[in-house]
Amino acid sequence: MNILPEIFSADSPQMAGFGLNQPGMVHELRAAPGSIANAAFAVAMLKNLAGTAPVLWVSSNADWYPPGLAWSGLDPARCLFAQARDDTHSLGLLEQALRGGLAGVAQADALSRLAARRLAFAARHGAGVGFLLRAAPRRTALDSTAPRTRWFITPAPGARLRAELLYAKGAQPATFMFEMEPDDDHAAASVIPVVARAG
C-alpha cells in the first residue's frame, strides 16, 4: 500500500479540528507505563502554541530535564516547574494554572470524571491549554469525554510518534504519525499521513 506523505502544518484544519493549537482546551495523552512518548507529543504541541503564556510542568516526580526541553524546541525560559505531593495535588495545581490562562502539563495517572470535568471547565474559563499525561491503557472504566481529545501515544522509529486518536468530538478515531522536528527552523510539528484507520 503506497501512501503519499501528505504533510499538514500546525495550523491545518485537522489540527484546529482537534483543538490542539487553540486555547481553552484540555487534552488527555495516554502512554504505556514507563513511556514518555506522551510528554514528547505535548512538547511538540506546546512549541507551536501561539502567545507567550508560561508553561507549567507539574508532576509528583519532578525530573523533566530543561536542556531536553530546549533540544526539543520548547524554550525552558517559558517554563515553570512544580513538584506536587501526589496526583490529586497535581490536578489541583493544573486547574489553578489553567484558570489563570497558563499552559500546563501535568503527570497524573489517576483521573476521575469529576477531575476531568473541572479541568475542562477551568481551561475554558481561563483560556488555558492543558495536557494531561497518563500512564493508562487505551480504555479504562472512567473514560471521560470532558477533555477535548484523548490520545494514546507510542514511540515510532525515527523522529516520529504514533498517535492513536481515541476520542475527539466530531471526529473518527484514527491513527496518525507525527513527525517531531527538532530544528527551530522547522518548528511546526507536521502530521504525517493517516497510516491506518481504525473504528
Next chain:
Amino acid sequence: MTMQRRLLSLWWPEPVDVEALALWCQFVSPLTVAQPPDGVLIDITGCAHLFGGEAGLRARLARLLPGVRLAIANTATAAWGLARYGANGDDGDEDISALPLAAIGLEARCIARLSRVGVRRVGQLAALPRAELTAGFGPAPALKCAQALGLAPEVLKFCAEPVAWREDMHLPEPIFAPASLQAALSRLTAKLCARLAKAERGATALKAKFYRIDRAVPEFDLNFASPCRDEAQIIRLAHESLARSIDPGFGVEMIRLSAERTECLAAVQTSITRPAPDYQAPVNLLLNRLAPGTFWRAVPHDSHIPEYAARRTPVCQPPAAWTRPRFPRPLRLLRVPDAITAIAPVPDDPPVFFSWRGQGFRVAHATGPERIARDWWCHKADNTRPEDEKIRDYYAVEDASGAAFWLFRAGRHGGVAPARWYLHGFFK
C-alpha cells in the same frame, strides 16, 4: 537670638555599621547622622532632659555601647573632634583650643603646611586673621575653624528611618468570626495598597500577624513572584491563608499587615490599548499554594555534566535565556543513573542489546559517543573513585519499537573488566 544646639558625637575605635547604629540611636533624638566609617552624630538639642540631663545621657549611652567614646559640644565639628582627640575622661570639657588640627577634620597636607609655620593647635589657628589664613592656605582651615566655633553654618545629613509599610488595626472588642477577620484584613490591605500605589511601589512579601488575647501571635506570609499592589489579588490570597493557617482562638485584639519587602512598581497606563495578558495572578497563587522549594524556574548553568546543566531558581527571579544544546538531550533525566546490563562490541561501540529492570531492548539505531568528562578544574579530585570513572561516553539509542534512551558507558575500556553501562534518560 539664635538657638543653642547641642550635639553628641559617638566614636568607635574600630569600624562599625554606622548606618544601623545611627538608626538605633534615634531613640535619643530623631536627628542622627551616620559618619562613616566609625562615628555617629546625634542632635540632642532639647532631648537631654528626658535621660536625666547630659550627664545621664552620657552614662546611659556609655552603658549601652561599651567601647564607645563620646563628647558633647555646641557644634558638630567640635563634638567630632572632642570624641576623637579629646581627653578620655568624661569631664564635659568643651574647650577645643588645645586639640590638634586633625580634630577639626583638616586634610593631612593642610595640617603639614600649617605646622611648618608653627600652627599646631586649634587655638592657634583660631587666633589667626581669617582673611590672611584664606589667602595663604585656601578656604578649608578658616572655614573648618569657624564651623567648630559656631561662626559658620554646618551641613548635616540626618538619616531617615525607612518607611514602615505596615498597617495596624486595633480592635475595641476581640473578634474571632471568619467574616470579621476577613473584613478587617480587606480593610488593612486596601489601606496598604493605597499607600504603596502613592509611593509607586509593590510588595513582594507580606506578613499578617494576629495578636490574640491569650498572647499567641499566629501569622502567615504571602509571597509574590513580582511586585504586586493589586488589592483584589492580595485579598484573595490573604483570605485563603487565613482560612488555612490562622486559629483565632478566643479572639484577636490587633491585626498587623506589613510588607516585608517592597520594590519599585511604576503605574501603567491601562485605558488606551488592550492590556497584555497578565500571568502574575496565577503564578502568585501557585507560589502561595506550594511549599517553599517546590515551585521553580530553570536557569542554565555552565557545565557539561548533564546533572549540573540546569539549576533551580525561585520564580521571582527573572527568566534566563536558554540556547539549544549542541547534542541531543533527553526530556526526562534520571536523578541517579540506573545500572543496566548491556552487550556491546569493544572498545567503544554502542550496545546492540541491553536489559533494564528485567526488560530487554534490542538497539536499532544509535548516535554517539558524546564523551563527557568530569570538570576537574572545579571539582576536587576524589580518590575513592578510579580516574577512569570520571569519563562518560553517552549514546542516544533507539530500540526496534522506536523508544529512545540515553545511555552511557562509565570509564574507558581497559580490556580486563567488562564495561559498566548506565541508563540516564528518555527521549520518547
